[in-house]
Amino acid sequence: MPHKTFMAFIWPSLLAMVLFIALPIISVGYQSLYIEHEQILIESETCGPFGCDTEVSVDAQAMAQLREEQPAGRFNGVATYTNVSHLAFDEIGEIFATSENFGEIRNRIMNLPFYKALTFTLAYTFIVTPLVILLGFIIAVVVNSIPKFLKGPVIFFSLLPMLVTPLVGSLVLYWMIDSRGIIGAGLQALFGDPSLSLKASPVLTWITLFVYGVWHSAPFAFVVFYAGLQTVPQDTIESAMVDGASRWERVRFVIVPYLMPLATFIALMQLMDNFRVFEPIIGFSAAASATSLSYLIYNDLRASESPLFGSAAATSLLTILGVIILLLPVLRRNWREFNRKT
Amino acid sequence: MSNLADKKPPSLVALSTGFVLLWLVIAAFPFLWTMWGSFKVEADFFSRADWMNAITGPVTERQYGSPFTGAGYEGAWVEQEFWRAVLNTALVTFSVVVISLTLGTLGGYALARSGFKYTFWLLMAALVFRAMPHVTLVSGYLLPFFQLNIWGYLPTTIIVLVAINQPFTLWMLHSFFLSIPKDLDEAAMVDGCTRFQAFRLAIIPVMWPGVVTTGLFSFLLAYNDFTVTSMLLTQENATMIPKINSFLGSTQEEGKVMYAVAAVVSAIVPLFVLILFFQRQIVSGLTAGAVKG
Known part of the structure; x- marks a missing residue:
């Protein structure tokens, strides 16, 4: 396809990505070098019958003008x-x-807020991702072995936790783990501790969020592995059986190696998605004990008086740096593959 | 697989059946529980006395004369004007799906048919863009949008969601178009079509399965988005998910929490229906990237 035709087809999509993904990243870089204006204070003296009071207040008019002139703040x-x-x-x-x-x-x-958020983000990413792959694999193998007429309904219900919005899904669980909700009350009865609350301690909050993450993403791994299982060559399985491989050995030495590329794919998707963990923290109202990098940015932008653009932008850029470091091995592998092909 | 050698021992059958049942409960029970509970009053759904109250609803019966009440829905939809958010969501998701599929089919087709090296770089850039946390992009938008005075309107949000959606749409449609034989459009071009005519006459008629699948995921992205819609829309223009979040601020008052529960269930039900009708396409879409990659 000539370059000109190629451009004719791709320019609308390219324009959208440049304007709303590439430029914002540059805008973030620019904003991160600026900080909010200092407040302009004025002293006003009010004299009454009992002497004069001096009052210091923010000069709103001058501030508005300054913001108008330099919207990004001062360098x-x-x-x-x-x-x-x-x-x-x-x-x-x-x-x-x-x-x-x-x-x-x-x-x-x-x-320190940044390191606290970074630790949680990394812990979430690297704990949830392997668990998702493991649980998804087990579900896929088991569902593959049940009678055919049951598979449809099982897949239907399995898809729910994944497709429901993270905020909504986490709210549903949040209401259930409330000490007056069914899971919360059940756990209290189980451990015989009426004051037990999953929301109280940071450790329990972290675990709750991890459990939520696995619950939310395991269906994805399950569906991908399940589709992969349908394509496992029957010949290989049968020759393994002829060689006397037990059921477990067949899974270990035939199915697992065959599904390895899929596991890599799931890991890549999960690393990207888990690194931006954010909505569960809002859904579980967990910000006191667990914050993520994305949450820090959201919080800065939501700051009560005026958004802290500079601070949010700096965190954003550091987050983007993290994403790139995370993706570097994948990009290198793709590059090698592409070179081999051409 | 009905041969004798593969016959499972009964213990294994019992174990796997038990595991599937357990997983079904874990996956589906929270949603069914919340749906059931959304027709109760707060004192039943969050019962201090006995968790069975959430099922039988004695307090609801005392207050409304029947174990079920639509009070939460009435409060959310009428009093808190949730219907407005539903309309906004419908508008946003519909526009996002249509626009991003239009841009995505054109771009994905070009990427699949051009053999030059820059297609690789474009796809890699799309992959990196796909990984960007949305909130980092939002922090880039806010200030320029305030300056240009386009903050808070639905069209702005729609365009932004389309752009955020593009990397994924491009990847998916690109791999879908790769699976359509090149001969098809090349034959059309030999017969004297231009590239665009070949696309319109030879490719468009056969591309619908891939487009439907990609469209489902565009729909999910737009429907489920919280980050972009909550930061870029005013209160009146809010879509469902930010609206639900704003209900949570006022949870202290008795009854208000049930508004949020009702709203949450209202947001889940369309997804139920979606999975019911498009389960096959969703499954094939999830695996489309995997088969290639």
């Missing part, structure tokens, strides 16, 4: 990146200088 360079709510170099240096042992260093770093 701040990379200072936003290094301040306490992002990479916090100064604080980390101080922590290393003044802390006595490793545990203390870890605890103090975990109190």
Whole structure:
């Protein structure tokens, strides 16, 4: 296809991506170098019968004008990146200088908002992803072995947790784990502890979020593996049986290696999706004990008086950097494959 | 697979049946429970006394004279004007699906038929774009949108969702068009069609299965979106998911929580219907990327 025809076909889609994905990334980079204007204060003196009071207040008019002239704020360079709510170099240096042992260093770093969110995001990504693959595989193998007329309904109900919006899905679970909800009350009865609440402790909140993540994504892995199982060559299975392989050995040495490429695919999709974990934190109202990078950005943009564009942009750029690091092995592999083909 | 050698021992059959049942309960029970409970009052759905109350609904019966009540739905749809959010969602999802499929088929077709190296780079860029957390993009939009005075309107959100959807649509349709033989459109071109005529006359008639599948996923993305719609729309223009989130702010008052429950169920039901009708396409769409990649 000549270049000109190619462009004729692809330009609308390309334009949309450049305008609303590439440019915003540049815009984020630009905004991250700026910070909110300092407040312009004016002193006004009100004199009454009992002497004069001076009042300091924000000059709203001057602020509005300043915002109009420089909407992005004042130039701040990379200072936003290094301040306490992002990479916090100064604080980390101080922590290393003044802390006595490793545990203390870890605890103090975990109190810095950026590192707290990063830890949760990475923990969520790297705990949920393998569990999703494992559970999805088990469900697929088991469902594949049940009678045919049951498979349709099973797949129907299995798809629900995945297709329902994360916010809605997490709300449904959140109401059930409430201490007055069925799961919450059930757990209290199970452990004989009427004060048990999944919302109270950070550890339990983390576990709840992980469980939610696995519940939400396992159907995806299940469906992909299930479709893969339909294409496993019967000859190979039969020759394994002739060679005396037991049921377990057939799964271990024939089916698992055959489905490996699918596992890579699921892992890639899950890494991308889990890294941006965000809605469950809102659905479970878990922000007090678990925040993710995406949540930090959302929170900055939702700041009560005026959005903290600079701070949100800096976190965004660091997140994008994280995504690229995460995808680097995949991109390299694709590049090698592409070169081999051409 | 009915040969004798593959006959399963009864213990294995029992184990796998039990596992499937357990999984079904885990996957479906929360939704059925919430649907049932949405017709109760808060004191029943969140019962301090006995969890059985959520099933039988004694408090609901005392208040409304029957164990079921539509009070939550009435409050959400009428009093809190959830119907407005439903209309907005319908408008947004419909436009997003139509526009992104139009752009996506053209682009995906070009990517599948052009053999040049830049198609690889475009697809890789699309993959990286696909991985961008949406909220990072939103933080890039807000300030320019405020400046241009286009913040808060539905068309802005629709265009943004279309763009966010493009990488995925391109990948999916690209691999779908690869599976349509090249001969088809090349034969049309030998017969004197231009490239566009070949696309219109030879490809469009056979592309619908792939387009329907891709369309389902575009629909899901637009329907399920929270990040973009909650940050880019005003209160009046809010779609269903941000609206549900705004119900949560006022959960303290008795009864308000049931509005949110009713709204959540209202948002789930269309998905139920969707899966019912399009299960096959959804399954094939989920695996489409896997078969290739």
